[in-house]
Amino acid sequence: MQISADKKIEMLQTMILTRKFEDALAELCKIEGKIPGMMILCTGQEAVGSGACAALEPLDVIITNHRSHNHLLAKGADPGELMAEIFCKSTGCNKGKSGTLHLAVPEVCAPCTTTVVGGSLPIAVGQAFAQQYRQQDRVTVCFFGDGAADEGSFHESLNLASLWQLPVIFVCENNLYAGAQRFDEHARVKDLAQRASAYAMPGRIVDGNDVLAVYQATMEARQSAVTGGGPTLIECKTYRCRGHGETDQQLYQPRDEIEKWQKKCPIPRLSDELVSQGLITPDGLKEMETRAGDIVDQAVRFAEESPYPLPEEALDDVFA
Amino acid sequence: MQISADKKIEMLQTMILTRKFEDALAELCKIEGKIPGMMILCTGQEAVGSGACAALEPLDVIITNHRSHNHLLAKGADPGELMAEIFCKSTGCNKGKSGTLHLAVPEVCAPCTTTVVGGSLPIAVGQAFAQQYRQQDRVTVCFFGDGAADEGSFHESLNLASLWQLPVIFVCENNLYAGAQRFDEHARVKDLAQRASAYAMPGRIVDGNDVLAVYQATMEARQSAVTGGGPTLIECKTYRCRGHGETDQQLYQPRDEIEKWQKKCPIPRLSDELVSQGLITPDGLKEMETRAGDIVDQAVRFAEESPYPLPEEALDDVFA
Amino acid sequence: MQKLGLGQAVNQALREEMRRDPRVFIAGEGVGVGIHNSPMLPTDGLVEEFGPGRVKDTPVSEAAIAGLAVGAAEAGLRPVVEIMFNPFFTLASDMIVNHAAKLRYLSGGKSSFPLVVRMKSGAGFGAGCQHSHNLEAWAAHCPGLKVVMPSTPADAKGLLKSAIRDENPVVFIENMGLYFTPGPVPQEEYLTPIGKADIKRQGRDVTVVTWSSMLWVAFGAAEKLAGQGIEMEIVDLRTLTPLDKETILASVKKTGRLVVLHEATRTGGFAGEIAAVVMEDGFPSLKAPFRRVTGPDIPVPASPPLERFYIPDEEQLIAAVKEIVETGG
Amino acid sequence: MQKLGLGQAVNQALREEMRRDPRVFIAGEGVGVGIHNSPMLPTDGLVEEFGPGRVKDTPVSEAAIAGLAVGAAEAGLRPVVEIMFNPFFTLASDMIVNHAAKLRYLSGGKSSFPLVVRMKSGAGFGAGCQHSHNLEAWAAHCPGLKVVMPSTPADAKGLLKSAIRDENPVVFIENMGLYFTPGPVPQEEYLTPIGKADIKRQGRDVTVVTWSSMLWVAFGAAEKLAGQGIEMEIVDLRTLTPLDKETILASVKKTGRLVVLHEATRTGGFAGEIAAVVMEDGFPSLKAPFRRVTGPDIPVPASPPLERFYIPDEEQLIAAVKEIVETGG
């Protein structure tokens, strides 16, 4: 499959934006009282959401999990409203109700984010069922981690999706850790993609640090899904370069393992390629970084300057 | 593997006893007010429990489900106490608290029966963990149906058992139906044994109407389990010749399918073989049947003559 | 007027709503082709009328069934899913409680989850505690859920139709014992409002708040007590949440005495909520101590004498009423 | 006396019991090697002392974790398993409620299930409603379970040791906010009985029944009210089930006024049970209406001002107390 230069540049942009967005958060969250709750970042994994979402149409749906920033930015969520929500401000996309962990952006068809590990899968099945029921040419992408692949909900969801041949793409971000557990400490199977065979579903292994490979696999899965071929499980092999959250000191992650993976960072991997192919100039790249930095600066400023919600607003939005 | 004549005869006996036991129940449950609750029988599936339990040592554990009569008789439960419990009498093995659906017989290491579909699996994992923790040369056999293999608990249990290499044998009784759903209407995978590969666990397919094959597969799985080889998933392909319960008219089961499987009945299959091999005489067989009939008659008499528990006994046994 | 069992009334509600609104679909274990064939059952004949595209038989996968509803509801459909028996609510509860009930709030009001979870409940079938366990108090303790428990076929029809049209997740619990006793049900289209209790019997001496099948125990006791000059007012809650406090408080204001009757086990049951509400806002009306008539704190046993012991009955209710009518000021 | 946070007290209890009884093991997500390294946390250092054979890190599989406990307990071990946060009780609830709590009864008393399920709970961390959701009322509504919620490090140690030695399943809920405030804990071996409430402060004017972290809110309010001549008696429940009715009733008999304070949401919360018990058996003592001070009926929001609005505070308690002290007879 030929991937257009524009598409590649779009993916590079998304990855750079995510990185800048999260680098800012990594600093901001050190400041006492600045950002409530946990801070869960995806540094090094930006290729997964960026590649998968680049393969989607605007009305395709994504359902994501606690490590969601990249997925949501890639789907087109407004960085300012995301940042404000992470700051728990009233201008946040969820008026401060969700905070960093459950960011929901229905405007870009990212209507639910759940931090219950494994929770994204049954919901994605429901979304895909609605797409099939209405005979829409749309798909749902479900993001989840390697740890989530051990939850019962994974099993029930993949079985049902396969049985009904629903247009859902299960994107498993295998970053080699679930909390402090290495992948081989929580599952004996070598590849999670193997689990697809339990449901007679295609399972694919993809280099999760290669955004183009993720894009391509998602495109193919999407094509299959909208032509009645049913769901696909895509295992993206990647690595959690930071701790589970920012307070995690990563004592259980070998230093050399981290360094090895840092060298595989998906961003220079693509940008080097684009530069060497002449698809972007070094100056163009720098400009792209500057622009992303500006967007993030602006988002932070917006979040900082926004007010907190009023206490009584806590009572709103329980019922429709 | 050579199976001794005694072992074969023991298995035949168990199957015949189960059949007589359940044939009696099939009649008794038609009498209004005689037996409370549902009546769930395993006619045609007797080879599974009989073969699996014949491969076990007395201190090995079984955990079973709603279709438990064969498993429990095969493990050595007292037919009279079972029958009395099915009648909900105070002399029943559970004093009338459980009735037919949750028969628990700790005396023969069948300590819990659950009618929550899929509930037997996590509990079996816990039992096997205790066996491993105590370094006992024992195993736990977990019985469940093809329908249970779609519950989340199946997935979590097999993953954990494989991860810790627990001495548990998952015996899936694939009787082609889960309630009114044919197997291919609830799972797209051809063989449930395939699901073992999702956990890097051996998965075996066995003719579930061949008691010797079930015995042999269980022996091998047991051997593997007690020598540190971890769990095995054994899929026994069999058929539910009667309805889900006795009030089920089986409208959804094709008549010819039922008849085809009735011809594969595991009892004549083994008895014919034993007779033709001269391991038992036709008279000996008849005697065996008479003896089983007597045991069942006696069990029914015991149950019929036993009193119901007193109402206030309902308050006992909640807490230890 | 037509006479229907509660299951048939549910069936009629489902049929009418599915005819009216193509977004409504049903899903669950055996909702299409099941192991029981009886016109008294809620989903009887629906697959024949609406086809397997709208009447979805699922695998035995309660979490997926509930998740299906959550996802499809957000996407704009109107799922009505069945969790076969109330104890299996446990298996679906993460999806219902942590997701259906919370995701709207978490979205800041942007997403909604108009879905119905139907469940069968109730003791009396000799099936034991893994099939019979009344857990309405769990759902009623979850902000974001509405909890409906009809006692009559007519209410069941009108309430289920309201539930399907509600923009919020509704847990709809049907007592199986009510499936087999026909009662009058208007043929025509009507909606019974969620959140409104119904005074099923007027009386001056004591207020009995109850719901679901226990209404019929209350009726029996009321008749006997009337013969002894004690007039019971029966408040049929119908909806546990949102709770119709006004109706309860007005009744207690009139009678000065309160008994709550429910089948669920005693400790932590929803009777406590009624007691709290009345003690908070109706204290000056109260002339006598409160009484609860409930299942005892045991799992539901299988054996008939034990199970009968479990289920609250007229004698217990009569005794409780008399105690506070006689001792009360 | 040593000063420990509640997490450290839990840690000491686990250590002592694991040293005493080789049947005790612990299992859960990150109980051995975790993402947080702090001596204030309950499982800190246990894998170093007891090894990975007795301190079992599990996959993210709550049903399997709970089932592990059920099976292993029946087999004679003493499992202490952790379900990381209270909302994830949903995922373990089939195993805990339909199995741990019922299987003994179903066996006619032949099998027992001596296990402990530890859970962290409580709002105040900006983590939102999928991490913060107090569901103690669910467990307390299940016959066969005991429910323990300590408020002080000393109680936590003694109660957890009792829970581990109990022959029955115990749900043990730890408020995370209490991990970081040290309090005195006896160094030596002691057991605090399950099922006994503790009067943490004597007072004549009003009884406040509370548990877990809310005790500290009650203390704060009591001090301020004392300055205004109102003496609060604080009953720290410690155990929700079995409920110590005697202590509650004796206190209400003395004060004539009752307020229940809990962090969980209001409707269907365990305050209702206390109200019911007092209205049943302590009605003649009551001089004034009942008040509840609880979380409002909303999911726990993430934003600090919203979350503070959620958590019951001293001002709310003071207002509730004053209302009934002033208006009461």
Ligand SMILES: Cc1ncc(C[n+]2csc(CCOP(=O)(O)OP(=O)(O)O)c2C)c(N)n1
């Ligand atoms: C049901 C549930 N159990 C436990 C947790 C606590 N928890 C949060 S993230 C996490 C690890 C998830 O690992 P993985 O799915 O691999 O995602 P990753 O964090 O690596 O992106 C755990 C255990 C949770 N949020 N939900």
Ligand SMILES: Cc1ncc(C[n+]2csc(CCOP(=O)(O)OP(=O)(O)O)c2C)c(N)n1
């Ligand atoms: C959790 C749960 N969901 C639904 C049911 C109702 N139910 C009882 S048996 C059964 C079918 C089980 O099929 P399978 O596992 O294949 O066992 P079989 O009956 O064929 O032996 C169902 C759905 C139940 N008991 N538990």
Ligand SMILES: [Mg+2]
């Ligand atoms: Mg991971």
Ligand SMILES: [Mg+2]
């Ligand atoms: Mg089956």
